[in-house]
């Protein structure tokens with residue numbers, strides 16, 4: 001190809017991900033080498049492969065670069081306030097029990113300002129599929145330290161290095177009661193798609209952590225290269241250990257990344273527990289509604 | 296003969312290089328040409344090797360590349 005300006009589409013066809021994208025909003029705002037879009041590819045494949053009825057699906061995001069997903073999908077979606085994706089999604093699910101409700105948000109949104117909602121939704125076993133894009137930082141606001149930032153990282157709020165211990169999210173949500181917990185990196189595109197499909201088969205609180213680069217703020221400040229360098233690091237340093245004890249899967253800045261399906265168990269979800277309690281205490285008087293009707 | 300055909304939405308590419316790096320059969324290279332945003336999008340240097348696996352499509356964060364399987368026996372579009 002010559003050194004000229006090219007503006008056409010080479011070999012036009014149909015991208016499978018377009019089925020769930022608002023293509024009129026492309027190109028998106030994510031930086032070069034940012035992998036939030038890559039996670040969306042896996043999510044789209046999971047929806048297509050598991051033949052989910054897109055009309056019975058809702059996607060809820062909080063605020064952040066990852067939160068932007070809600071605005072780019074051609075699905076019923078809601079971009080909530082910061083940290084409140086899970087409570088919004090909980091209300092949506094309780095009022096419309098037949099909906100498949102996905103929460104798609106960032107590590108800061110879900111585990112810092114939204115941390116309480118995260119543990120309590122897991123404890124109550126609310127039937128939500130949570131996809132947490134963990135780029136180890138508050139990206140959208142300029143790269144501040146998040147509860148997930150590994151020790152010794154340089155961030156805009158810790159220019160001399162972080163020193164506080166970070167959350168190990170799979171361990172946290174397992175302890176709180178999640179029925180399905182998996183972690184992949186953005187290098188593991190097909191495994192991630194499979195995990196998302198599996199989560200759709202579960203009833204209860206499912207949590208999938210996706211380790212993803214923020215080349216603009218995290219990688220650059222920590223001299224970890226660009227998006228491609230990070231993907232190569234994921235490829236080299238990830239070890240698949242299904243069923244690994246989650247207490248052993250904490251992350252460091254440049255060390256090994258344990259990935260896989262860590263938890264897959266069954267226990268009654270919130271609505272099942274509510275139904276059985278009310279049937280027991282109220283008997284005939286308990287009338288369940290299929291859907292909440294606002295009049 | 297190629298089993299797949301790769302399509303590139305040149306204007307959406309941000310030249311991250313993932314598709315080039317992770318294509319199992321090394322079909323792609325970043326071209327020296329620019330798109331209107333100043334990025335170098337990939338082009339197929341070995342289209343005949345494309346299997347249509349769409350791994351490039353799975354990796355692309357910008358939804359700018361994807362591939363389709365070519366029906367066996369059909370001549371690949373030029």
Ligand SMILES: Cc1ncc(C[n+]2csc(CCOP(=O)(O)OP(=O)(O)O)c2C)c(N)n1
Pocket residue numbers: 063064065066067082105106107108109110133135137138139140141146
């Ligand atoms: C109530 C409130 N507090 C703070 C903010 C500022 N804020 C916006 S996004 C964000 C952090 C996002 O981090 P994360 O969820 O990890 O998303 P990322 O951008 O990394 O994908 C913060 C603190 C806000 N929008 N609202």
Ligand code: SF4
Pocket residue numbers: 029030031033034035036065066135139140213214215216217
């Ligand atoms: S700031 Fe980081 S997370 Fe946000 S779009 Fe850019 S690379 Fe992605």
Ligand code: SF4
Pocket residue numbers: 299300301317318319320321322323344345346347348349350351352361362363
């Ligand atoms: S479809 Fe597969 S073989 Fe063809 S260019 Fe993409 S990654 Fe390479």
Ligand code: SF4
Pocket residue numbers: 307308309310311312313314315336337351354355356357358359360
């Ligand atoms: S993966 Fe997508 S954005 Fe990256 S170089 Fe290839 S076509 Fe361009």
Ligand SMILES: [Mg+2]
Pocket residue numbers: 064106107108133134135136137138139146
């Ligand atoms: Mg983040």
